[in-house]
Amino acid sequence: MLRLCLLLIVVLCACDREAPPGRDTAQTVPIGQGMGIDPDSGFARATLPRAFEFPADHGAHPAYATEWWYFTGNLHTDDDARFGYQLTLFRIGLVPGAAADDSDWRTSQIYMGHLAISDIGQGLHHSRERFSRAAVGLAGAQSDPLRVWLGPWSIDGTPGGTFPIRLKAEDNDIAIALTLERGDRPRVLQGEQGLSRKGAAPGNASYYYSHTRLPTRGEIRIADRHYRISGNSWFDREWSSSALAADQAGWDWFSLHLDDGRDLMFYRMRGKDGVAQRFSSGVLVDAEGTTHALSLDGVKSEPTRTWQDENGVAYPVAWNLSIPQHALELHIEAAFDDQVMRHTVRYWEGAVVVSGSHSGTGYLELSGYAN
């Protein structure tokens, strides 16, 4: 696969369509090497807030270069065996506009999928990746009902209200089959009514909305062991045609379910100097569904411990997050250290445990460290 991986990286970076943070994972590409935004790429750009329409916006937006359906969650069995999971389907536009219609196999879109299960009790992280062109029914997305699939991996909504959503994915020795209910939280439009800015340049932004707490139940399988599990999932939707600015190295992204019923998302845009930039932002959703925007000024974030992978790359796997306005003094610690996604794009994405003023669970994504 290695060559193919290189290829994909080339594809991802060659057209300067490096996706913005928040949920982009394409960071092992030489980002930060002067790759700015290419306004001439031909893809649409997120410059102004838009009027979201559902269920249409659950589907694909091929006018934009990249897009993803991103599910993470913390789950447990009745006897409290704990697991984290991630299922993400990425859409990557190769060229703007419709493909030539010379063959059913011709396409301008490919899909990449990442599946991971963190077995917290065992301290083992299992992950898989797959690719396909979006042609002859191998992969694709539709909005009503929501259906996104990549081979046998699928995200299936329910006709009418989208929820419950069923996730199905397996690859030899790991599998998930989960049902995600609507729960009681509203859909959260991130940033300015769903326009999430990631850099100073116009258009260096994404359209971004989230379902922060989806009650989840179902089954996961690791090798031949099946676990009936329940818990909460976080669903992020984002599409854009932007890339990291020249001075940006990556981002640290938190999605936390606090035990008092509040949900916290915060991403920390990291400059090459390692310092959080002003485009960092987040949102706090309280148990009643009211959202409170967070900016860099209101959030103090501090890594407290790093862990090194086999390549000597140090990931900050423990953090202190302080949000005085909301009386939050949180300590965030990886459920276990090695939750690196060793794939075409290499990043750390894993389950975390929250302690401090409030307890809870969540997911942490660390990008831009591996290059």
Add this chain to the structure above:
Amino acid sequence: MIRRTVSPLLLRAGLRHHIRHRWQALLALVGVMMGVAVVIAVDLANAAASASFAQSASQLRGAATHRLIGSQGYLPQALYTDLFTTPGHPPMAPVISTRVRVEGLPGRFRLIGIDPLAEGSMRRDLSSAISGTDDLRIWLSRPGVAALSTSAADHLGVTIGDSLPIRHQGNPYRLEILAIGVDDSLASRDLLVTDIATAQALSGMRETISHIDLILDAAAEAWLAGRLPASARLLSVNEQTQGIVGLSAAFELNLTAMSLLAMLVGAFLIFNALSLSIVQRRNLLGRLRALGVTGAQIHHLIVAEAMALGIVGTLLGSLLGIALGQGLTTLVAATVSELYYDVPADALQLNAWSLAKGALLGLGGTVLAAWFPATQAARTAPLTTLSRAALEQSTRHRLPRLGIAGAVMMPAGLLLAFVAPGGVIAGFAGLFVVLLGAALLTPLALHLVHGALDRLPIRGVWRMAARDLDRHLSRLGTAGAALMVALAASVGVAVMVESMRSAVGEWLGDLLSADLYIASEAFDDAATLPQSIVTQAPHLAPVSAASYYRNRTLHDGNRRITLVAADLAAQSRTGFDFVAQIDGDLWQRFASGEVLISEPFARRSKLNPGDVLHLPTPAGDAGFPVAAVFRDYASEHGRVFIARPHYLAHWSDTAVNTVALFSDQGAAALLQAVSAQFATEDGLVFTAARAIYDESMAVFDRTFRITEALRLLSLLVAFVGILSALMAVQLERRKEFAVLRALGLTRWQLSQLIVVESALIGVLAALLAIPAGLLMAWVLTAAIQLRAFGWSMPFVLGATPLWSALALGTGAAVLAALYPAWRASMHDPAPQLRED
């Protein structure tokens, strides 16, 4: 100690003997050398051909362990989608494979359409080229981009960014070279790689793909088995390779057999040389025995001598074989290119196995050939200086035994060739036994001929020569047998090729009964004719009748069948030569849905008229009664003719590949009318029957050029061998000649005697070689061809092979006598007589 081993003294005695008779030793060496050289050369050429086969197969297969193919020759692409979206599917990759022509270049190129995202670990070599472009984005999204190997780029004279005009079934298409550097094996010279979308677009394979490659373990195979539609067949890599290499295997076996034949002749020559050296040394050996040397030591000595001869001969033969292999590889490559696909001629690679095989045969053959003479020598009684007369006497005593052995071996060999199970190998084994039997009978035949000649009223030198034949049987018998085997092999192969050529020619002549054929340029299953041609052509003014053909390759298990759906005009029906048929109106039966099957297919499937043939149709297997078996050399896999209406009913396929037109006004008028009418149609060929016939026969001749080359080569070995054997015999008789001179024979008479004697051997060997050769040709055509290809052919006897064998045998024998004759006549007899 001295009793057990060969002492240095003994070895020195042996060495001295060979130095004194260096001519003889040298000629024996040449025999071994030539034998080994031919075996190695053929083996190297074979290895080169199969290596390029295997390489191209494995290159295209990559890491795949299995291939999913459609019984109809293609798979619906929806099958791939179904499998790909099913949880638990194994690693797999869809492939569209087709053939295209490159504008302005002869031959066809393989074009493989792949999905790089599915390739994964499947075909790194192919996907590597695409990574070389640094742009998967273009590969996937832009129509017409292609990658090729460096050797293909050199061959085509293109570089990155160039546009390459190609034609698929006559339809023009343009490829843009995006990358160069797909796996650079020899087999990739004619390979173009594109995205699967581009391949589908240019091949017009709507909603279908050629096959799916898979990496399966046992569990995955079971997983897959339950999910396949009836029309899909799973082949393991081995089954696949069998299909690809199947045809070449028969071809290869033919070549190998020819080289072994050369080796057989070589072994005879060694046997001859060593026998002679023992006969010459009988006095020395007798004295050695008297001095206390044991029989075992003598045996060891002779075997050691043979071994030395074998080692030197093998070394020299290996060098010669490598050089010869170079030339032969070119010929093999040309044949393979003719039959299958483009193989570069410089594909020779030295491989240890070929050399080892040559060495094994060279040394083993030599030792084996020496064993009998060594045993004879070991039995030499102490001090008894066996007289020449006694020696010849004992030789004559052995004649009946040899004759009986030969007489038993010949029918045994025939039985092996015709009846025994074991395929082509058994056929060839039988052939060798037959030849060996004939060789063993040769001395007896010479003896009998002498008896006959003795009663003829001939005089002088001629009578002496006739008597000498018998007097020197111990020496001349072996030489004669060697010459006989070589000439028989030559006759046999020549007659077989001639029979085959005549059978193919006759068959083609019958088959091509129409005046003009319209076909698509590409000549494969998918190369169908535009509907307009099919409907309009029969209505052109000069056309009196038309036949329509649709060819379709079906896969049933690992059996490949060419199904021909035919709508036959009455004139076309006469083109069939039926080997077996059911009673009643055959064409009535054909029209009612019964099928005609080709002879190779009937044999392979063990089907006779009246049996039911099961064919995979899109709706599952269907049974078709067999009405008749026809002679066919078109395909060893087999062809099945079905009436077109029945084909349409089962396969719902209205396509036509070929239209055959008949006219009362002759082919030229027809061609003119057709050309004028369809001038604007691209990619069609209008061919007169005559042109197809000529082209086919040219291909046949090119294919058998290698056989011809090998025949000449084995003749050359025989020639050298005969030359050496006869020369050695005559040189050894210097003393006898001196006595004859002393008794009053003139120089001229002596020369005459030597030449006549030699010529007599040559003529007799050639005369014996003719029946033996014909027997061999019969075994080749009636047993081996049938076993290898499943087709029978009438035996055709031309005079040329017979005459040439006679001329060659006599010529070689006379040539071999010239030097000894000159030498014997020039020398003063006195010193020779004093020598002893």
